[in-house]
Amino acid sequence: MATVAELQLKLRRPLELELQQGCQNRAVAGGMERLLENFARPFPKVREALRGYDALSPDERVGALKSALDLLTPPTPAPAPVRRPASRVEVQPADVGGPLSPDTELSRVPLGPGAAKKLGSLGLHTLRDLLHAYPRRHEDRRALPSLAEVEDGTRVTVEGVIVSKHRRTPKPGMLILEATLENPWGERIKCSWFNQAWIEKGLREGTRLIVTGRAKRFGRSVQVAVEHVESVADAANSLSSGRIVGVYDSKDGISQDFLRRTAHTALSRVPLDDYLTARWRAQYGLTDLGDALWGIHFPHDEAQLERALARLRFDEYLFLELRVLLQGEDAVLLGKRFTALDRDMQAFEASLPFRFTGAQRRVLYEIADDMRSERQMARLVQGDVGSGKTAVAACALYLAVQDGYQGALMAPTEILARQHFANLQGYLTPLGVRVGLLIGAMGAKLKAEVQAQIAAGELDIVVGTQALIQEAVRFQNLGLAVVDEEHRFGVMQRRKLLAGRPDVLVMSATPIPRSLALTAYGDLELSVIDELPPGRTPIETKLIQDTARRQAYGFVMKQIREGRQAYVVTALIEESDTLELLAATQLADDLRVLLPEARIDLLHGRMSAAEKDDVMERFRRREFDVLVSTTVIEVGVDVANATVMVIENAERFGLSQLHQLRGRVGRGSAQSYCVLVAGEHSQKTRKRLKIIEGSTDGFVIAEADLKLRGPGELKGTRQSGIPDLKLGDLTSDVEIIEAARTLAKHILAHDPKLTHPGLAYLRSELQARSSQVAYREVI
Known part of the structure; x- marks a missing residue:
């Protein structure tokens, strides 16, 4: 005999369909009155709510249906951060037991025979891995469609009980399995599988299936070429029907039902303590971690799923920004402290044959503010070709020299080094600044002379290539290092130049979308020269x-x-x-x-x-x-x-x-x-x-390139430093990235090594999410 829950489900679905179809009294053959007569006897309050449905106006029908559905849908409280949420889902045998650490190996969790091996083949080895193996998409199975709703050629998910099956072999080497399902409305759908012999043992009459595939209409009948199938033992207590259902990345032999059960086990067994404080969550409008993880795997409704996606996407960027800020260096470094006087900037500009644009002047003042701070400047200056980055860098170098420091400009090629040298000579020599060049093509004698001048402080500014970071080069007092096209140098090459902790200015003529710049160069403040000098003719x-x-x-x-x-x-x-x-x-x-x-x-x-x-x-x-x-x-x-x-x-x-x-x-x-x-x-x-x-706008073009090719290919390489994001989308997440970066900088400004006991969970989560040994050593 059917349970009350099963009867509720069977009655609720046609009511939902009627509501979706605009209350035209066409969802059920014979109309709603016939449905109530046949199925609603155990629910007198529902029958009362829908009494006289045929005679009601469309607006009255909407109200009546919603009242009836409320009576058929037991309330489900929202999940608490640590406790397992109340839901229709019965606890599976694997859920029994005390709390476990997120780092618990899956082989130690009772998930069933061979479960750990199956999950390991998907790259999942710990309970934390399960928690963060998010569904790749979600399907609304609260009201699976009837045949009347199915359009030819669309991808559909339908549920039903197998009423018949057979196999065909039209020609050698081809096997077609067919099964006819009966859905809750009594409609029959033919399902077919091509050359999937392993499916046959699961096609038993009386088995309830949920199938997904491409639908083909033949008059009033529908046939589905099945792409995915799962069996449902108990629809009323199922993780796979009657709800918004997650669909996971998988492989042959690993069912969606199995993945949902293991995710449910992980959520039930791991205390979902939050690594973000209530104050931070309130500041950035984020839900708690428990609500987010339950909401991504088993959302009660669209609102919870939306909350979950917002929180977990923010977390992805937060940990990415923390990683970039911590990688290879302390989060906060003391640098040089310059006076960077306004009158010196004005004197530099007055010596030029042109005036700075508004954008150049704005960026220069951002640089000067950094130079005046006791913290080491680390700033990326982006600008399209011809926007005047070199003139801005020359002014910054001039400010360093005015305070008695030396400056260096490192370029990726000798051609560019010579060009920068010529430009800096033009800008700075009239102001009494001594500019030198050091490149590999120089003869040994000339190179030694330049190295001696650098060590003696007889050169104020040195322009060069990797020759600047050779062992024989010793700066007397390096205060500002300018690195042109930084992505062309290796990490160790940069660190050699920066060993004395000078202020650092990175220049790039390669326009980078703001979202990518904030992640790939997350350890750098960002300035953009977004204005071309007057008089330039567009190409x-x-x-x-x-x-x-x-x-x-x-x-x-x-x-x-x-x-x-x-x-x-x-x-x-x-x-x-x-x-x-x-x-x-x-x-x-x-x-x-x-x-x-x-x-x-x-x-x-x-x-x-x-x-x-x-x-x-x-x-x-x-x-x-x-x-x-x-x-x-x-x-x-x-x-x-x-x-x-x-x-x-x-x-x-x-x-x-x-x-x-x-x-x-x-x-x-x-x-x-x-x-x-x-x-x-x-x-x-x-x-x-x-x-x-x-x-001709490089930033517009770069945004288009990012959408077309992705972050790893933007510069023609797979070395952008951006990991694959599970939920984030660099083409549209600028605001989220900026918020996450602000919080990451705030955290590290107050605790550069995350040593405070209150940050222990954040620290351990950060370590666990990183696969880079060098990065783990930082914290």
Whole structure:
């Protein structure tokens, strides 16, 4: 005989369906009066609430249905942070026992035969792993659909009891299993499985199943090609039906029902003490950890699921920011303390042939505030190509020198180091600042002379490459280190330069979306120069198909005849210097045929630093017209007379990289152009490249690139430092990231090593979430 709970469930579903369908009295054959007559006898209050349903107005029907559903739905209190919440779910045998530590190995938890091995194959080894193995999506199974609701071709989840089954083998090697289910409305659904013999033993008549798959309508009947199936022993006490249900990542042989039961066990056995204080939770509008973990796995309603997602997403970013802030250094370092006088900044600007933009001035004052603090400055200055980052850095270096300190600027390549050296000489030499250069290409004698000048304090500012961090280099009193394109240096390389704890200014001409900057560079304060100097002419960008290459190079030749120069960039086809060289060499040979009047030379990654410098110097001196290059000219190289760039096979580049390449032209006053040649003609490719054609804002482009390619690929690598996020989305979580970062900085400002007893749980959770040994050693 059916239990009261089963009868409640059987009656509640058609009432919910009627409510969803707009109270048209069509959810049940014969109408609601017939349903009440057949099924509602054990529930006289429900029959009374729906009495005379046929004659009620639509609004009255809504009220009557809601009253009836309230009578059929027992109240379920919200879960407490530590206690298991009251719910319809009966405690499974594995739930019996006292509380366990989150670090308890699953092999020590009574989850059933072979459970620990199954879970281990999914990378789950402790109760903490289970708690944080969140569902990848949720399905609302509080009212599974009737056949009337199912649309052809849609993915559906339906429940029913097997009333018949059979197997077919239409041809050798093909097995089709079919089962007919009867749902709570008495409707029948045919379900099919292709070449899944292992399913057959679970297809027994009378078994209740929940199946998910693509639906196909044949008139009034529906057939489902099953993608996922689970059996339900007791629908009234099930974790898999009659509720919002989580769907987990799994593999063949590991059922969703099993994963839900083990998650329920973990929640029931682990004291869900919160590592965030009630004050912090109130400040950031977060629910407690117990409510969040129960809510992500077994939400009572949409509101609890929403609370859970908000809290657990915040936690992901909080622990990420704590990791970045702690990694490799103390959270708070004492640095140099500068006076950074306003009059010195004004004197520097007065010596320039231009005025600072509002954005440059704002960022400079942010830097000066940091320099005046006794804490070590660690600031990232982002700015699009040509936004004036170097002038701002030069002013900061000038402030350091005015207080008797030395400064250093480290660039990733010798070409860029020479360029920075020339720029700083122009800015600072008229103000009496002594600027030197130290690069690997120097002769041993000259290098030794520069090193001696650095040690004696005879040079105020030194510009260089990795040569600045060699053992023989000793600064007398390094106060400010400027690192250009920081992501191109290794961690140990940076630390050598920063060993004396100078203030640190990192510059990047690679626009990075704010969300990514706050995570990948979470240990740095962020400044953005988001304004270009007046008078700069925007670069015109044109996307063409490779079938129109001749016209593109005809335009290049026109520019050359007007006295201009051009870049032509070839894409790296594979991770191979040899293939890259061959591609660039072949392109240069082709262009010599196509542009017989032009003088053409080649730049590629197989050249030595001295050879690259020589090619670029000759290009600057206009000794040839067209530079065919691989992406080694991507960042920082400055040739004012180059006004056109052609990028071959543009589809092989990310949007941010295309924007960086484009920034090599437009360095002078003449109108400049970028031609994107697409070798692939698909609509998807064209749509993506149209973004770069239509915008010159590097930050807009970087945001689009982030959405298209993800954080790990934004700079063409998998080394962004951002772990895979389970819940977070860097394309839309800026506000959450900023809030989490604010709390992380607050925590570490008051307790840099998390040694306070009140932070013990936060500390242990932070250690447990990190898989990096070096990081664990920090705390």
